[in-house]
Amino acid sequence: MTLAEHPIETPPRAPSPVHRFGTLAVHAGSPHDAVTGAVIEPISLSTTFAQTSVGKPVGDYEYSRSSNPNRDNFERAIAALEHARYALAFSSGSATTANILQSLAAGSHVISVSDVYGGTHRYFTKVALSHDVKVTFTPSIEVDISTLIRPETKLIWIETPSNPTLSLVDIRRVATIAHEHGILVVVDNTFLSPYIQNPLDHGADIVVHSVTKYINGHSDVVMGCAAFNSPDLFDRLSFLQNAIGAVPSAFDCWLAHRGLKTLHLRAREATKNATSVAHALQSSPHVVAVNYPGLPSHPQHAVTLKQHRDAMGGGMLSFRIRGGHDAAQRFCQATKIFTLAESLGGVESLVEVPSAMTHGGIPKEQREAAGVFDDLVRVSCGIEDEADLKADVLQALEKAVVGPKIGKAVNGEA
Numbered sequence: 001m002t003l004a005e006h007p008i009e010t011p012p013r014a015p016s017p018v019h020r021f022g023t024l025a026v027h028a029g030s031p032h033d034a035v036t037g038a039v040i041e042p043i044s045l046s047t048t049f050a051q052t053s054v055g056k057p058v059g060d061y062e063y064s065r066s067s068n069p070n071r072d073n074f075e076r077a078i079a080a081l082e083h084a085r086y087a088l089a090f091s092s093g094s095a096t097t098a099n100i101l102q103s104l105a106a107g108s109h110v111i112s113v114s115d116v117y118g119g120t121h122r123y124f125t126k127v128a129l130s131h132d133v134k135v136t137f138t139p140s141i142e143v144d145i146s147t148l149i150r151p152e153t154k155l156i157w158i159e160t161p162s163n164p165t166l167s168l169v170d171i172r173r174v175a176t177i178a179h180e181h182g183i184l185v186v187v188d189n190t191f192l193s194p195y196i197q198n199p200l201d202h203g204a205d206i207v208v209h210s211v212t213k214y215i216n217g218h219s220d221v222v223m224g225c226a227a228f229n230s231p232d233l234f235d236r237l238s239f240l241q242n243a244i245g246a247v248p249s250a251f252d253c254w255l256a257h258r259g260l261k262t263l264h265l266r267a268r269e270a271t272k273n274a275t276s277v278a279h280a281l282q283s284s285p286h287v288v289a290v291n292y293p294g295l296p297s298h299p300q301h302a303v304t305l306k307q308h309r310d311a312m313g314g315g316m317l318s319f320r321i322r323g324g325h326d327a328a329q330r331f332c333q334a335t336k337i338f339t340l341a342e343s344l345g346g347v348e349s350l351v352e353v354p355s356a357m358t359h360g361g362i363p364k365e366q367r368e369a370a371g372v373f374d375d376l377v378r379v380s381c382g383i384e385d386e387a388d389l390k391a392d393v394l395q396a397l398e399k400a401v402v403g404p405k406i407g408k409a410v411n412g413e414a
C-alpha cells in the first residue's frame with residue numbers, strides 16, 4: 001500500500017474570517033502534499049507540465065510563467081492575510097508597480113503622495129510618461145485631492161507610512177473622495193506589512209508590497225505582490241502578469257512563503273525594537289527630529305491609532321541628526337550591529353542615508369519639499385535584542401556628533 005494509493009487528506013485552508021493572523025500565516029496556502037503527506041510543499045521547479053491530449057493538462061498547470069504551484073500557494077496566503085479575494089505575485093515590488101501602471105490607458109492621470117519610494121518616483125516620472133500616463137505629486141493628499149482630480153484621473157497612489165519620512169495618510173478619507181469619482185486607490189503597504197495594516201479594510205482597492213522587505217523578511221528574495229477584491233482587476237492584472245512575464249521563480253515563492261509564516265513574530269519584535277530606538281533618539285541632544293508613527297508626538301499619530309494593529313509603529317523610523325550630511329554618513333559607519341545598506345524589513349537591522357542612497361535620484365528641491373533632507377538617516381530595526389540596538393544607536397550618535405567636535409578641539413589646542 002503506497003501513499004499514492006491512499007492520498008492523505010489535506011486539511012482545508014484556514015478561512016480568513018475564522019482564523020487569526022498567526023494561524024493564517026502558518027496555514028493559508030499551505031496544503032500538505034497530497035501524494036507524500038509532506039507537511040511543507042515541495043518546490044515545483046518544472047517549467048512545463050504534461051498534457052494528456054492537446055490542451056488537456058494532467059493537473060492545473062501548463063507553463064510556469066502563467067502559473068505555478070508555489071506561486072499559487074504564496075498568492076493564496078497573501079490574499080488571506082490582506083483580506084483580499086485575489087493576490088498576484090511579481091518578480092519585484094517595482095514590477096508590481098509597473099504592471100499596475102501599465103494597466104492604465106494612454107492619457108490617464110495619476111495622483112501620488114510626494115514622498116514615495118525613490119524607485120516608484122523614478123517609474124512615475126521617467127517610465128509612465130513614455131506611455132502617456134502623467135503623475136501629479138502632492139505632499140498633502142488628504143487636503144488637496146479634490147482640487148487635483150481631473151476627468152482623466154484613474155488612480156491614486158498612497159504610501160503609508162511613506163518612505164523615508166514615515167508620514168501617514170488616512171486611507172478612508174482619500175478613498176471616499178476617490179470613489180465618488182470612480183478612481184481606484186492603491187496603497188503601498190511595504191513599510192508595515194499585512195500584520196500591522198490591511199489597507200483594503202480602510203477602503204483601498206489594491207494593496208501592494210515589496211515582498212523583498214517584511215513579507216520575506218530574510219533579505220534573500222527580491223519579489224512583489226498586489227492584492228485586491230475586484231474580479232475585473234484580477235482579469236486585467238493577471239493578464240499583464242502573464243503577458244509582461246515579470247514573475248517570481250518557484251524557489252523565490254517558496255522562500256517568501258516560508259518567511260511569511262513568521263511575519264507576525266518578526267513584526268512584533270521589530271516594532272518593540274523601533275519603539276525603544278525611537279524613544280532613545282528623541283531624548284538625545286544629537287537629534288533634530290524623529291519620524292516614527294508609534295510616537296505620540298508623530299503629527300499623524302491619530303492615523304496610527306485608527307489604521308494600525310494595536311497602534312503599532314512598525315520597524316521603520318527615520319531621524320535628522322545634528323551636524324548635517326557628514327554626521328549622517330558618520331553615524332551609519334559607526335554603528336556596529338546596524339549594517340549600512342539599502343533595503344529594510346529583514347531580521348537584521350540596517351541604516352542608510354536616503355538623500356545619497358535610496359532617494360538620491362530625486363532632485364534636491366523635490367526631495368527636501370518631501371522632508372528628505374541631507375541629514376536624514378533611515379533605520380530599519382530587525383529582531384536582534386532591544387538593549388543591544390539601543391546601545392548601538394547611542395554609541396554611534398556620540399561618535400558621529402560629539403567625536404568630530406572633540407577631534408577639532410584637540411587639533412585646535414595643538
Ligand SMILES: Cc1ncc(COP(=O)(O)O)c(C=O)c1O
Binds near residue numbers: 209
Ligand atoms: C515602499 C517600497 N515600495 C516598493 C519598493 C520596490 O520594491 P523592490 O525593491 O522589491 O522592487 C521598495 C523598495 O525599497 C519600497 O521601499
